[in-house]
Amino acid sequence: MTTRSTKPKPGSVPKSRPNVPKTGRPIPPLVLPSGGGLGIPAESPEGDQILLSIGELSEATGVPSETIRIWERRYGKPEPIRLASGHRRYDESHVHWLRRMAEAVSRDYRPSQVARLSDAELDRLIAPLADILRDPELAALLAMILEYRDVDLRATLLDMGRRVPALTFLRDRVVPLVRSVSCWWADHRFAVRHEHLLSECLQDVLRALRIETQPAITERRLLLTTLPGDQHDLGLHMAALLAARHRIAATLLGRDLPETELLTTIAETKPYGVCISVSNLVGASQLVRDLAELRAVVPPQVALIVGGASLRSLKRSIPGITHLATFVDLDHHLAALATD
Ligand code: B12
Numbered sequence: 001m002t003t004r005s006t007k008p009k010p011g012s013v014p015k016s017r018p019n020v021p022k023t024g025r026p027i028p029p030l031v032l033p034s035g036g037g038l039g040i041p042a043e044s045p046e047g048d049q050i051l052l053s054i055g056e057l058s059e060a061t062g063v064p065s066e067t068i069r070i071w072e073r074r075y076g077k078p079e080p081i082r083l084a085s086g087h088r089r090y091d092e093s094h095v096h097w098l099r100r101m102a103e104a105v106s107r108d109y110r111p112s113q114v115a116r117l118s119d120a121e122l123d124r125l126i127a128p129l130a131d132i133l134r135d136p137e138l139a140a141l142l143a144m145i146l147e148y149r150d151v152d153l154r155a156t157l158l159d160m161g162r163r164v165p166a167l168t169f170l171r172d173r174v175v176p177l178v179r180s181v182s183c184w185w186a187d188h189r190f191a192v193r194h195e196h197l198l199s200e201c202l203q204d205v206l207r208a209l210r211i212e213t214q215p216a217i218t219e220r221r222l223l224l225t226t227l228p229g230d231q232h233d234l235g236l237h238m239a240a241l242l243a244a245r246h247r248i249a250a251t252l253l254g255r256d257l258p259e260t261e262l263l264t265t266i267a268e269t270k271p272y273g274v275c276i277s278v279s280n281l282v283g284a285s286q287l288v289r290d291l292a293e294l295r296a297v298v299p300p301q302v303a304l305i306v307g308g309a310s311l312r313s314l315k316r317s318i319p320g321i322t323h324l325a326t327f328v329d330l331d332h333h334l335a336a337l338a339t340d
Contacts, residue, residue, distance in 0.1 A: 051089035052083060061098040068098070075115035077101075096188065100126060103186040106280050106309070126186060141177055142184065150201050157205040166209070166245040167331045170238050174202065175327070178234060190324050199234060206237035208243045220248045220337060221271040222305075225262060226255040227278055227290050235277030235308050239330060243275070246334040250275075259297070266302055272337065273303030273322075275330075280309035287311075288318055295320040305333070 057078075058065045071077060078098055080088035100122050104114045109125065117125060137160075144153040161169045179197060184190035222243050224236045233255045240250035253265065266274065278287060287310050295318070297305055307324045317323050324330045 001221060051091055052116050054088050056093060057090045057098065060095050061102060063098055063102050071111060071115065075112065077115050087255060090230050099186045102276055103182050124181065138177055142180060145198050148197065150197060153201050154204055157201065158208060161209045167327060170327050174238060202234055203237055206241050210241045214244045221251055221269055222248055222273055222275050223251050223265060223271045224275045225253040225257050226277060227282055228256060230282055231255055232278055232279030232281060233237065238327060239277060239307065242327060242330055243334055245336040248334055248338060263297060266298060271302060273305050274298065277304045278308035278310040282310045284314055287314065291318050291321050
């Protein structure tokens with residue numbers, strides 16, 4: 001399959017480019033919620049454009065209102081349109097910039113550094129991910145999502161997952177696919193519904209693949225969960241698949257499990273360890289606090305294994321916690337455990 005010309009090129013994703021996906025099917029333009037919060041007519045000074053309140057901007061970008069205000073105070077961006085009443089309003093260009101700013105920040109660039117960049121520089125900064133889209137197999141998967149071909153998507157992923165080792169499948173297919181979501185979200189090709197569709201399909205596929213190889217409960221058991229409030233559990237399903245491939249029983253406890261429930265499960269199952277996946281929604285200070293608290297209550301013989309995007313923000317390791325940056329590290333860890 002050849003790369004199609006509509007694909008974004010690194011450093012050249014002009015805001016006004018035609019929004020035509022690789023499939024040739026036009027992607028609907030970003031739909032902004034109508035009406036202003038606070039009961040104020042959401043019109044620009046010209047009176048012909050739908051504008052967003054700060055809450056709506058936050059909803060459209062996933063960036064908390066408080067962060068938007070801080071960035072405006074510190075870096076002068078996003079610079080709101082002011083209504084006669086003094087209220088802040090935002091248009092599509094603000095949504096566009098903020099999504100890309102959030103994407104860069106989630107990849108560990110400092111907000112102060114990113115805020116100084118021109119649009120073209122910001123495009124270049126987050127471009128490496130766009131390279132993923134040159135991969136025809138991944139591009140085909142993304143097209144399936146945009147066309148709501150979830151049955152095909154599941155079947156294709158299942159087939160890939162059965163053909164290659166679990167680590168290769170995760171590292172070369174699943175993780176790049178999930179990461180490209182933020183790239184496409186940042187430049188408006190993906191909406192929340194696409195993100196949900198992909199997440200659901202991936203969960204189905206990861207579960208199915210795991211069940212195919214899941215060992216009967218052995219003495220080596222791993223419990224898997226996320227930290228309170230973190231709904232991002234795809235990393236858990238991925239880690240569970242790897243564990244199953246190493247013949248280690250992975251007991252998925254899902255997200256938002258109260259700590260007391262986790263402690264009771266530990267007491268009742270006597271696992272080798274608890275594996276926690278942390279998305280970059282969880283900030284560094286919260287991560288340190290939550291993990292230190294958990295370590296203090298989990299019996300010392302039970303390993304606490306932590307991985308996920310949020311770890312990149314940690315300056316140093318937390319005593320008693322096994323930090324594994326990638327699935328390659330987890331794979332090594334599990335391999336050693338399985339032969340132990
Ligand atoms: C899918 C997704 C969702 C799905 C989650 C579905 C699900 N069941 O998991 C849904 C739509 C529900 C969602 C919701 C939200 N999301 Co979201 N989401 C994502 C997305 C696209 C992928 C996250 C993911 O699963 N990554 C897959 C994991 C495996 O990759 P990783 O975290 O980079 O981990 C790597 C390694 O660290 C390692 N790893 C991962 N886990 C583990 C575990 C172990 C043990 C080991 C060893 C290694 C390991 O493997 C990976 C490859 O190396 C990210 C964007 C992104 N680029 O990450 C945003 C993202 C995490 N979400 C974000 C946000 C803001 C939200 C919402 C607040 C949006 C909203 N306004 O509602 C909510 C929050 C809900 C909540 N309270 O948690 C932001 C967080 C930014 C921030 N710092 O605030 C991100 C970064 C998007 C962005 N650029 O703005 N989201």
